[in-house]
Amino acid sequence: MLLFVFVAIAGGFLTGSAMVSFGWAAAVLSAPLGGSLCAGVAALVIMRLRGPADQAEDDTDAQTNVMVAELRGILSQARCEEPELPEAERVARRA
Incomplete structure (x- = not known):
């Protein structure tokens, strides 16, 4: 679970830094969305690695x-x- 938190934080920072060229408001607003998306992708990857029902x-x-x-x-x-x-x-x- 802690892995998802770190992935979400890192994804938020990366999304914010990628969007800063469009303006600070766009970077601040897109950072939580990017972090959530990265955490969701990490969850899907872990679920796929563990198998259908473990x-x-x-x-x-x-x-x-x-x-x-x-x-x-x-x-x-x-x-x-x-x-x-x-x-x-x-x-x-x-x-």
Whole structure:
């Protein structure tokens, strides 16, 4: 994320210096647009280098299955460790 900030700042300076020949107002107004454009291009380049989803579909399915199994294990342990309630409290909780 910090990379995008530096690219945007550098792009803004470069755009402003290129547009200064058209006047200071044009340079000041075009610098933010050029910086944003450069940050967008950098984001697209990084997205292209990382691949479509950074992982294959099978990898995310496997990770999800492992996480669900772990959560179910924790839930079953939590259910087993509950103390047995007296009959009066069980009836009161059902109502």
